[in-house]
Amino acid sequence: MNDSSWGAPPQAGYWGPSDQGPVQGAAPAGPAYDAHDAQHTRPMPIVPDVPAHGGDQDDDRGAARTGGPLFRDATPPPSPSQHQAPSHKAQNPQEPMSSAAQPAPAPQKKSAGRDLGAAIGVGVGLGAVIVASLFVVKAVFVGVIAVAVVVGLWELTSRLAEQKGIKAPLVPLALGGAAMVVAGYVRGAEGAWVAMALTALAVLVWRMTDSPEGYLKDVTAGVFAAFYIPFLATFVAMMLTADDGARRVLTFLLLAVVSDTGAYAVGWRFGKHKLAPRISPGKTREGLLGAVTFAMAAGALCMEFLIDDGTWWQGLLLGLAVAASATLGDLGESMIKRDLGIKDMGTLLPGHGGIMDRLDSLLPTAPVVWLLMVIFVGSG
Numbered sequence: 001m002n003d004s005s006w007g008a009p010p011q012a013g014y015w016g017p018s019d020q021g022p023v024q025g026a027a028p029a030g031p032a033y034d035a036h037d038a039q040h041t042r043p044m045p046i047v048p049d050v051p052a053h054g055g056d057q058d059d060d061r062g063a064a065r066t067g068g069p070l071f072r073d074a075t076p077p078p079s080p081s082q083h084q085a086p087s088h089k090a091q092n093p094q095e096p097m098s099s100a101a102q103p104a105p106a107p108q109k110k111s112a113g114r115d116l117g118a119a120i121g122v123g124v125g126l127g128a129v130i131v132a133s134l135f136v137v138k139a140v141f142v143g144v145i146a147v148a149v150v151v152g153l154w155e156l157t158s159r160l161a162e163q164k165g166i167k168a169p170l171v172p173l174a175l176g177g178a179a180m181v182v183a184g185y186v187r188g189a190e191g192a193w194v195a196m197a198l199t200a201l202a203v204l205v206w207r208m209t210d211s212p213e214g215y216l217k218d219v220t221a222g223v224f225a226a227f228y229i230p231f232l233a234t235f236v237a238m239m240l241t242a243d244d245g246a247r248r249v250l251t252f253l254l255l256a257v258v259s260d261t262g263a264y265a266v267g268w269r270f271g272k273h274k275l276a277p278r279i280s281p282g283k284t285r286e287g288l289l290g291a292v293t294f295a296m297a298a299g300a301l302c303m304e305f306l307i308d309d310g311t312w313w314q315g316l317l318l319g320l321a322v323a324a325s326a327t328l329g330d331l332g333e334s335m336i337k338r339d340l341g342i343k344d345m346g347t348l349l350p351g352h353g354g355i356m357d358r359l360d361s362l363l364p365t366a367p368v369v370w371l372l373m374v375i376f377v378g379s380g
Helices: 035-040 056-064 080-084 116-136 138-164 170-207 215-239 245-270 285-305 312-340 362-377
Strands: 274-276 280-284
Touching (some): 116 245, 138 170, 138 312, 170 215
């Protein structure tokens, strides 16, 4: 017996057992096998008799069959010939009735995550101050660098004290940091290194006035802060000493800003693959590609039209290096903030965070640009 005969109506010419013997056309009373074979077969479920074709019950006949219609008006009752050769549709399970189509939810608009208007306004204001001081009197711009360094040191040491209990001495760091920037502008790399060494020594001595507990971590953090902020910023002051120093600094700033803008724009629109999800989940590989593309294009233009004796291919290499160093600097700052458990280093700049949240990509980029400028067009 096969499954297709369960609950099927009797076929013409069927011979089944009865008390009187075989009767043609009678419905079978049970399975068609001999009694002595019953013990060798598994018991089959009893299938209720199916009425003959016709009448109101015909419409419900298929509901008792596997693969039959689920509703009264789904399909017409099959003809006797269909029991001989079941159709393909009868063998496939019926799909449930679908509910009314629900409207698709409206896609959520991507958010920039910050007050974009405030960020643009603050950025334009800072840019105006920097450009004005850069091209009017170089010494004024050195003062702008020194102020940014002192504020950055204050933000970093404050967050270290609040989140980790590390008390890096701010007074020797601020005085030594400002002196480091001036020494780099006046005496070049030699003056910057000497000022760095003296600042580290001042940190060690200043911390001795407090309790010995935590001395090592405090002075270690202080020396790190002296190198990370004022020493790296000194390379901007050293760039300024060249004859076209103002344009070199402007190129440095433009490439860093363009790289950051390209990464943000491309990453926000097309970013899908995370660059470093454990450090900065918002950064994507597509954003990095945008940073490289934008920075290389801007570098070619700046080296060709702003820098004396510069060429476009040098600008391509410069833009590539800036995109790499700026991204690494941003990731490094993100690592520090994750370790401290904070989002921003401060709240001084609306829409940006703190000063250190703007210097993160500039600080490691400064020595890279200074070195490549010296290699490409010299230090003068």
